[in-house]
Amino acid sequence: MPTRASAVVQSLFHFSRTLSSKPTTARISSRQPIRKFSIMDNVVNFYSGQPPLNRVSFQRSDASKLNGYLPRAKFMLFLKGNPLVEAGKIGTPLFLDYAQVEQYLAGGYQSVPESVTDARAKKAYESIRLPNTLPTLLFLGIDERLAPKGEDLHAPTGVPYFALDASAIGLDLASVNGEWGDARASGAMMPAWEAGLFAFARPLIDWNFRHKFCQACGAQTYSLWGGWKRNCITSVEPVEGKTCFSTTGLHNFAYPRTDPVIIMGILDSTGDKMLLGRQKAWPKGMYSCLAGFIEPGESFEEAVRREVLEEAGIEVGPVRYGSSQPWPYPANLMVGFYGRAQEGQQIRLDLDNELEDAQFFPREVVAAICNSASGSKFTKDDYKQLDNVTKGKVDESAPADDYAHFTRVPPETAIAGVLMRQWALGQHAMHLVSKI
Amino acid sequence: MPTRASAVVQSLFHFSRTLSSKPTTARISSRQPIRKFSIMDNVVNFYSGQPPLNRVSFQRSDASKLNGYLPRAKFMLFLKGNPLVEAGKIGTPLFLDYAQVEQYLAGGYQSVPESVTDARAKKAYESIRLPNTLPTLLFLGIDERLAPKGEDLHAPTGVPYFALDASAIGLDLASVNGEWGDARASGAMMPAWEAGLFAFARPLIDWNFRHKFCQACGAQTYSLWGGWKRNCITSVEPVEGKTCFSTTGLHNFAYPRTDPVIIMGILDSTGDKMLLGRQKAWPKGMYSCLAGFIEPGESFEEAVRREVLEEAGIEVGPVRYGSSQPWPYPANLMVGFYGRAQEGQQIRLDLDNELEDAQFFPREVVAAICNSASGSKFTKDDYKQLDNVTKGKVDESAPADDYAHFTRVPPETAIAGVLMRQWALGQHAMHLVSKI
Incomplete structure (x- = not known):
């Protein structure tokens, strides 16, 4: 269909409004070696091939693990899909530290309430963020460039990264010496490692932002699993006269789309x-x-x-x-x-x-x-x-x-x-x- | 994550409750030759490789074209994701003809109202189905096995196929000598051509059924483009005090997910x-x-x-x-x-x-x-x-x-x-x- 297809073809390449003095080929050839495999095994394209983080995805449901990462974490902020960058440097993400964002985190993720004992019901509360007015806090993973993966894959020692949706945050840009970048221009101009991080944080921040209502019943949704899932609110809060078929069985309602x-x-x-x-x-x-x-x-x-x-x-x-x-x-x-x-x-x-x-x-x-x-x-x-x-x-x-x-x-x-x-x-x- | 991953691994193969007397290999080897290319060019898996229909996707926005196909079309019906099959034959889809379903079609698709003249606004009305209580009618494409593609790709002469969601239809199964199959069992037991048809009709029927509300604002959605798109109702009907950001710019709200x-x-x-x-x-x-x-x-x-x-x-x-x-x-x-x-x-x-x-x-x-x-x-x-x-x-x-x-x-x-x-x-x- 014309409209959608146009979007696709248009998206085949990205455009930076500010012309980079660094040619494209130089950016590609300056990529750091990939951790576990040779770059020549497969063709490695921009926005990928730089496994920037150990995602430890199996920990997303564990609120205590995620909260434990927060104090030593770095935070990538987004406003309407645009990343926070250093003032005057559109291609340089500005990562904030815990002290700079703690006031917006509301303690991070909530654990399963003790009153919930049923195994299936518990799942609806895993690494939950409620009320829905809290900004999306997304667990990205662990940067192991300086702290290589050790034997205990359950306790990585690198730098944790999170993304934070700043839509409802009155961030003082001057105090952090930052500005809001432009999604495409900033993404295209970032160094490869940062671009890889951006490329998986942005779709998830965007998806959380634009998925506030349940497709099945129109009720609100809430964030769980460290920002990697959204459920219908009827999973955890009774909505008068409302039951939702999205809360049972296997389906793709609740997951990010690709x-x-x-x-x-x-x-x-x-x-x-x-x-x-x-x-x-x-x-x-x-x-x-x-x-x-x-x-x-x-x-x-x-x-x-x-x-x-x-x-x-x-x-x-x-x-x-x-x-x-x-x-x-x-x-x-x-x-x-x-x-x-x-x-x-x-x-x-x-x-x-x-x-x-x-x-x-x-x-x-x-x-x-x-x-x-x-x-x-x-x-x-x-x-x-x-x-x-x-x-x-x-x-x-x-x-x-x-x-x-x-x-x-x-x-x-x-x-x-x-x-x-x-x-x-x-x-x-x-x-x-x-x-x- | 365990729950979702379980779903995936579980879905790696399908299961028919009724054991087929026809071994799998026989089903595969009995496939008809593929229209345009040798089967050996690529590995061809079940549910694919049998381009069962010319999708003429560029006609989905043209209500008059689609309506013109209806009288000579065959219809694949679904109830809660299960296909209509011949009574007692779970692996044999029962296609109905126009006379059998005309009463449920409400005339097919509506054209753009004459009062709408703005080029962008017109798009919101292309091959529309309103009100939302109408059953989903999905244009699948043209079967060209007996009427090969001619020179005029705009006017295919084969048999048109549509899918129809029977959830709100009181279909008299006895009168058509049919029964509702089982999604997995029926799909796995269909001949290859029918299985290919089923594999693209079912996800779209399912998506229309489970996507009745806008993720962005919680308003209802409506079907357009012959069943291949759903927009927020605020695109065509003013909802008091409500504007929706899903109706402008490029996004993936409105499209089927894969x-x-x-x-x-x-x-x-x-x-x-x-x-x-x-x-x-x-x-x-x-x-x-x-x-x-x-x-x-x-x-x-x-x-x-x-x-x-x-x-x-x-x-x-x-x-x-x-x-x-x-x-x-x-x-x-x-x-x-x-x-x-x-x-x-x-x-x-x-x-x-x-x-x-x-x-x-x-x-x-x-x-x-x-x-x-x-x-x-x-x-x-x-x-x-x-x-x-x-x-x-x-x-x-x-x-x-x-x-x-x-x-x-x-x-x-x-x-x-x-x-x-x-x-x-x-x-x-x-x-x-x-x-x-």
Whole structure:
């Protein structure tokens, strides 16, 4: 569907309003080594591959464990999805310490009341935050860079990290020497470790913020499991005359969502050209990989074939997985594939009318743009144009203009940029591509 | 987290209460050829790989197109997630025709009122169903098996399919010679084409049924886009004193969810043994692959490593994608990987306490059970036991018993069964496995 698909394709890369003096490739190559496995085992994309924290997810239900972490923790704050950053440094998260946030924590998490003894009922109270007016406090995990994981995985000794929703907090920015960043610009400009942290904190803060009511019955929801679950309030507080079917059985009401999106570098039948498209609202000259949301009842490979047919009229044969990338705007998982078009296909754009143009571009052309200094640079006006897509301000009836010339590609911090470079420049994991 | 993880692992395979006389392998091998690509291009799992319909998703917003399909359509009916089947034939969907359901359709979909002229406002009315008391009518797509896709992709000539939620319909089962099936049992016993249809209709019917209220503001929601979207009612009907932030900008409030789950065949460092686990509540003797939900901010490969560490204490090195499978209970996407454990690892189960046991089993042992006649058969009591897990009736404090002996594996209709057989029996796409 046009509206949603536009969102996807638009989200294939990120844009910083403030141009970074540090080129994208430098940011990537400056990544710290990954803790447990070589970076070459798999393609590692921005926002992932830097397991920034030991999530000790099995402790989320244990209020005493989580509360025990608070006094020595660092806190990442968010206001409407935007992270707290150092004043004047949009790409540098400002982590606060316990003394700076203690007044907003209300003691952290509550334990199961002694009056609740039934095993199943107890679960509704695990690491709970009530009343609902308390700001969301999200347990992220333990930073073990300086305190490596020891034998006792139940008692990690590194630095605990939490995220805190500052929407209802009158934070004095001057006193902490901070400012509110911009979600996309700040995320794209953070160092890799901080970006990885941001990429899993933001979707959860956002989900807690936007999931205040039960989809099943319309009652309020409450936070539990250290911010990783929300239940219908009827689980713990009787609401007159109301019972809710979300409180029994297995379901996905209560859990954060992660929306899988396929994104694909489609080669022509010779393998020497790649299918790239552009939307009318994009900055001048930019083309990118086709993409779309997975629908229920599809495998990835089927979704790849359906989307390419719908967007460009091209039938795809063999399909191969490349890599994946979490994308926190708001909570996507980009899944990158390569595919090869059947022979004798003609591009057509009149089915879902998603794209303004799509073409098979020769490898040399894509490589030249990937290698050029200006090929992944965008002006402030370009970012504004793309922000307008995100904010729904684009006039979709605007006439096409002279954007036909292909001069720019997404940066390497977006999986689309990686897929294009892998193929065009022969970077990373080409053994996977060669399977096509 | 134990509760949710249990759901996942439990959902790795399906169970039919009525034992099928037709073995699993026969069902798989009887699949019809896939329309556009060879089955050998990728691993094709049950519930997928049979693109059963041309979804023409770009027509979902066009009420006149959808209404035009109704008179020659077939309808798949659901009651609380269970499909209508032929009386006495739990695995045979009973499709009704227009004359049998017309009285429940209320004319199908409504077009945009003429009074609405703003381009953005119009979108809120595309293929709308109001009032909310109307049963969900879901456009599935066009069956082109007998009427192959022609040149005009805008005017497919095959048989249209819709799904209809019968919750508020007093359907006379006797008059149509039908009965309500069982979601899992019926799904598992359907022929492949019908199973593929069921696997994308059920999650959407379910999502419409359980998403009656806006997560952002608690107001009611309404169906549009032929059943593929739900908006906050404040988009089209003023609710006194209420505005909702879900009605502007890009977000994922309104769309069906698909929860990605990683499931993995983890080999030991020699590649000759596979790590399999079992939960206390499972049928006697059954072991399966480890699995878990993707969390925000993770790539697939990172999720594989985290889950295996949490569930079994094993650190994983290289990871390779295998295949994917939609899983409609309620709306998962199973993503199958292989991985190889680091050397010198010891299994431990005391972290998330998810598993009763986990072991590395030699290839010969897994192969023997996969090949045995009884290795994927389960008694009615076994199914009841697993159903109790789904329904939340399991007493998790029950003592472990003598389930330690490994005698059964999931069937090939579950991706866990496929992953195990690929490795143990050398079936399908072993070139991917050999990359590990």
